[in-house]
Amino acid sequence: MTRAFLAVLARDLRLAGRIGGSGALGLVFFLMIVVMVPFALGPDLNLLSRIGPAILWLAAVLATLIGLDRLFQADEEDGSLDLIAGTPAPLELVVVAKVVAHWLTTGLPLALAAPVFGLLVALTPTAMAATSLTLLVGTPALTFIGAAGAALTASIRRGGLILAVVVLPLMIPTLIFGVSATEAAGGGTVPFATPLMILAALSLVAAVTGTLAAAAALRWGE
Amino acid sequence: MRLIAETLACRRSGRRIFSGLSFTLADGDALVVTGRNGAGKSSLLAILAGRLRPESGRLRAEGIGERTIPETLHVVGHRDGLKGALTAQENLAFARDLLGDAAMAPREALARLGLAHAAGLPVGYLSAGQRRRVALARLLVCRRPLWLLDEPTAALDAASQAMLAGLMREHLAAGGLVVAATHQALGLDDARRLSIEAYRPARPSPDAAAEDWA
Numbered sequence: 001m002t003r004a005f006l007a008v009l010a011r012d013l014r015l016a017g018r019i020g021g022s023g024a025l026g027l028v029f030f031l032m033i034v035v036m037v038p039f040a041l042g043p044d045l046n047l048l049s050r051i052g053p054a055i056l057w058l059a060a061v062l063a064t065l066i067g068l069d070r071l072f073q074a075d076e077e078d079g080s081l082d083l084i085a086g087t088p089a090p091l092e093l094v095v096v097a098k099v100v101a102h103w104l105t106t107g108l109p110l111a112l113a114a115p116v117f118g119l120l121v122a123l124t125p126t127a128m129a130a131t132s133l134t135l136l137v138g139t140p141a142l143t144f145i146g147a148a149g150a151a152l153t154a155s156i157r158r159g160g161l162i163l164a165v166v167v168l169p170l171m172i173p174t175l176i177f178g179v180s181a182t183e184a185a186g187g188g189t190v191p192f193a194t195p196l197m198i199l200a201a202l203s204l205v206a207a208v209t210g211t212l213a214a215a216a217a218l219r220w221g222e
Numbered sequence: 223m224r225l226i227a228e229t230l231a232c233r234r235s236g237r238r239i240f241s242g243l244s245f246t247l248a249d250g251d252a253l254v255v256t257g258r259n260g261a262g263k264s265s266l267l268a269i270l271a272g273r274l275r276p277e278s279g280r281l282r283a284e285g286i287g288e289r290t291i292p293e294t295l296h297v298v299g300h301r302d303g304l305k306g307a308l309t310a311q312e313n314l315a316f317a318r319d320l321l322g323d324a325a326m327a328p329r330e331a332l333a334r335l336g337l338a339h340a341a342g343l344p345v346g347y348l349s350a351g352q353r354r355r356v357a358l359a360r361l362l363v364c365r366r367p368l369w370l371l372d373e374p375t376a377a378l379d380a381a382s383q384a385m386l387a388g389l390m391r392e393h394l395a396a397g398g399l400v401v402a403a404t405h406q407a408l409g410l411d412d413a414r415r416l417s418i419e420a421y422r423p424a425r426p427s428p429d430a431a432a433e434d435w436a
Contacts, residue, residue, distance in 0.1 A: 003319050003322070004319060004320050004322070006319070007316050007319030007320045008320065010316075011305070011308070011312075011316045014308065014312070015305060015307055015308065018307035018308070018344075077301070078301055078302070078303060078304065078305065078306075079299065079300075079301025079302055079303040080303045080305070082271065082273060082297055082299070082301065082303060083297070083303035083317065083320065083321075084320065085271070085272065085273060085292055086271075086292050086293060086295065086296070086297070086321055087293075087320045087321055087322070088289070088293050088321075088322055089320075
């Protein structure tokens, strides 16, 4: 069972790094959005540093959607899902392996790169660290919620847009607590730990419900 | 193992394609399913593979212990389950780790199918026939008793078809089961034949379509 988990994880990581994989694409997309904002708002450093965490979080949400539509669709199209149906490991475990691989290639690089991109929106060092930490805790929630949507739209051609419409409303709570935790780090009435804990809880809940929902959607699609 | 299908019926998009289909396969049995295009050969294989639920009837297996039917079979069909960006060897190693029951090393299996030279090439660079042979090599990498083959000879040249026949005969001699849907002769002399058109409903019932849209 561990073997099947590691096999799927290793294969998806390898595919993300090969031609046509979405390995670095999410990160580049993230950078593009963050770069566009100062051009649109003008060089008002106070304004930028005030809304900077929100911009980084919004960009992270959108960047997570990159490649998510292919998470199960690619396997559905080439018959890999038929192959996966024959594994003795439960389908939920395969879903977790695929989601972890997607997070390692999308969510984790976003969290690690956030301090660097924070420079572009004039974040203070505290805010940079806080954004990075909240993204690290919050992006798993985004990926797991997205996985459920990806499983639902796996057999739909051009399902990417439907996926975004289905999944984005469900990501709102994560966005709210991600941004409020980052802002709480820079001072305020709420201690930093409170929204951070809720963010961690959201990730844990999404890990369970997202996995079960995605596996159920894949089975139902059969 | 014994595979027992009892009065299977299949409906796709509201149309009944076959019904009352029964057969029993024991160790060493081969079943060749024939029928015109769209007669339901692939649907029957999908039901056997557990990817499609029969409208009625039952499918069961004996002598497989705790395992479910999908865990005892290999499927090689139109969609080959290979990733174009991975090499042939990586694809097979993935299948072995995913499915378990490891038998032959990926490189050995590829050599057996005459693809030793292509082991390190991405599958996307291979021709249709070579891809099909990589998918067939999966049969050797993991040991599973039931082989479900959908048009296994598609895109294969004469030499590869003969080799596939040899693989199937070996598998049957070792007590395996083969169910193949095909239009062409597979080189299995004592295989049982099942013409799926014999199980077509006599006439399409007009109320069946109506109830589907109700």
